[in-house]
Amino acid sequence: MAAGVLTLAVLTVALAALLLLSDRLLPNDADAAVERIERVLPRIQCGQCGYSGCRPYAEALLNGTAAINLCPPGGEATVRALAKLLGTEPQAVAPQQGHASLDQIATIDETLCIGCNLCSRACPVDAILGIPQMMHTVITAHCTGCELCLPPCPVDCIRLEPRHG
């Protein structure tokens, strides 16, 4: 019996050492890892997670400095996918992070627009068409509902509507 116990113990230690060494010595592809995390995010660059875009958030997630429930547009599906990818527990989406969602689009009220171009510059995906002094409009097919155009507008002429179809 002693021989059996000794064999098992030696095997366990040897295999554990092998696993640790392989983790240290095998090349660690950080870029690919960030890619994989970013692919799970909605990538609409709304910034409501507190980071300047989806990639910075993905990098913070990889480093372990960010919580996985900070993305409102991603919703529960993203939280669950991140939990699976990073090996943590899923949590409810943090409510204070905002309400950006792919189910809404921004619409400019043309009677109020003054053509200041501030919203167009704020849009992370260039979904607002317009140049200074000219009427601006949102290209609904490209709008991601990130809400970044609402704060800069000095006349408050942008409102959110549900997306159709």
Place this chain on the structure above:
Amino acid sequence: MAELNPVRPFTGGLRLPPNKNLSTTMPITTLARPQRLCIPLAQHAGPPARRAVSIGASVGRGDPIGATGEHGSVAVHASHSGRIVALQRRPILAGNGLFDADCVILETDGVDAPVARTDQHWPDTLAARLAAIAAAGIAGLGGAAFPTHIKLGAHARYRTLILNGAECEPYISCDDMLMRTHPDSIIAGALIMLDLSQATQCLIAIERDKALALEKMQYAAAVRADPRIVIVPLPTIYPAGGERQLVESLLAEEVPRGRHPTDIGVICQNIGTAHALARFVSDGEPLLSRIVTVTGLGLRTPQNVEAPIGAPISALLDHCGGLVDPRSQLIVGGNMMGHPLPNADYPVTKATNCIVALPLAEAVKSEPERPCIRCGDCADACPARLLPQELLRAARSDRSELLTGLGLEDCIECGCCDVVCPSHIALTASFRAAKPGLRQQILHQQLATAAAQRHDRRQARLQRSAAEADARQQALQQALAADSATRRTVIDAAVARARKQRNDPNALT
């Protein structure tokens, strides 16, 4: 004229109690002219017809009430002569369920002059003929009312025309009776469709248990002796009449996921549609009525009734002796894929193929579900070769990322899995509920991918702009640091630009 043998059976499906004898013992009767007709302008899930009459107008039988409008719309006509008394927006039941449609209320006057037959109603060119079919209001009479001219015109040439006389769902027998009484007209319609679709063969699929219909159709086809037309008996399995199942059993091919049979050169039409088309071509009469099977043990005399479009369903029920039990459950369609009707105050549309009155004793009691015991009977019964128990797991536990791979969009919602499940789980209802969520998810993914690309391009653009601005600034600094002549030129050019800008602010420099 040979029988197509052997027909490859499709996988899955069920043998169900047909319940068709209830309504096939009597010949087809005609509904007495109803007092009021409620004719919806939209009779399918697509754009409605453009209203062509106003309140107070008098219309003759066969006059257009709604003209063909947007692509995908089909004209509607006055099924009886009379006067337009109202316009109403109300729910109707057609195709996929209840939806609100604009309806024209017509009070009939009994004049009903015969439809004037002109010699120009069937033109010479294909495009004109398709337009004539749309203007004649002809849509698929199998239950979905899809515009016939769109299906025929979707491709320049088809390989095969399949006429669907399977009528696999229990209770429905209108196609059976039509094949017994007007086989020549159906064959004539098949020939017209062959001509329009340029298909080289026409397979008329009829379930084996319709012995009399098979006999009549075979005789009619033999009389015409067109080698392109083949009558194919099908085994009596539900849902043999599904488009994808017909393609599989008749042609041994599969329609690729997300596509239609028309995409692989096959066009499927209901035999009722063929008959309506033949009637139009020979008599010039647009689609004004259709045969509705009014049946069920909740009715006194179940039968098939030729009813005008827009007739109230309550009139149909009265024509059949009325309900034995007023609490009977009414269903439009068969008992597998039919829709429950809240009351009888709904109009007959082009999609109304059957009304079933189920007495209370026969109505399905909603039993509590038991957990899934993984018996696999649902997978055996599924005609689309899906695994309903895996789909259920994914749908109920919100693992929506699995649903596409498991084929949720391929579910034809036939209900076979529901019937075989020993745990009485509402499988089809769960899949129906999960489909919009899945579509939304796919839409989100597409939006997100596009957004990521646009963001990347924007970043590149901003970097480029910044680099160009830097370069311009550097060039300017260099120019200003050079000799006085160059400096003078640069400053003059800048002043000129500024002046022009001030004078004409809208000019794009």
Place this chain on the structure above:
Amino acid sequence: MPPVPSLTPIAHIGPMTSVPRVMLTVLCALVPALIVYVWYFGWGIVINLLIAVAAALAAEATTLIMRHRELRPALTDGSAIVTAALLAFALPPLLPWWLPALAAGIAIVLGKQLYGGVGANLFNPAMVGYVVVLISFPVEMIQWLPPRGSDLPGADIGFVAHLAYAFTANLPDDQAIDAVTQATPLDLTKLGLANMQTLAEIQTGPLFDRLGGRGWLWTNAWIALGGLYLLYRGIIRWHIPVAVLLGLLIPAFALYLVDASRFPSPAFHLFAGAALLGAFFIATDPVTAATTNRGRLIYGAGIGVLTYAIRTWGGYPEGLAFAVLLMNTSVPIIDRYTQPRIYGHE
């Protein structure tokens, strides 16, 4: 666990069957075999059955209450009774009452309820209960009775003796338990082979018969007929029984051809142990078996081969229970790699 959303079925046609009806059909299919078993081995199995059913239902009710679940649907679906019935066939007939009770309780609690109830368990509950009891109480579990017609003491000891032993652990007339019990034919064969005897020497004597063990042949024959009835009724499909039997008989036949004096005949393997019960009733448990037809063939074949391997080279005379549990662990991966192609997909 969130409550199941209530969605009414779309089809207006009653479902064709129900879980209680399926379970009842399985029980009916076992009745002829039960009668034959009682004829040969006495009333012990009936006593064990009643105890096991009572213990299974009690265990199920208790765990359901602790899990805050409704009692009625789970208790009336019949799955606990089927588990108890299979245990009754697997366990020896002469046992103290607490042993079948314990086996049934463990089967229900550990094998089913702790995983989430019917439909959610990974392991076959009856086999879980059987194996736990087999390993924990080896002495009791090898005490089998000789069959009627073998003229051994213990053959046909009567209902009263069974009852007395079950509840008092004593036989009437002060008979010693060792005097009345025997090993099974499979057991004797394995012991004999280990002692370097040939099969011809081992398989004589009152416990053996032409094809299998005396009494076992007829019991298993009726079990097979019950299984064929289930096939006819569509309760089970042919894939698992055929695969299990082929997985068992092909190696048996091959090795029998190689050396008939050391490897028992395929007929013996078929009729002497629980092979037929396993093939038609145990391995076909839908919850724990593979769900695709190709997967079922692999699953059944694995059980057959493992049963043969354990019987011939393993530490136990009957390997079916372990084979089933081992294949249960591989069901998820079998399912994953045997998914059929969906209509219209590549």
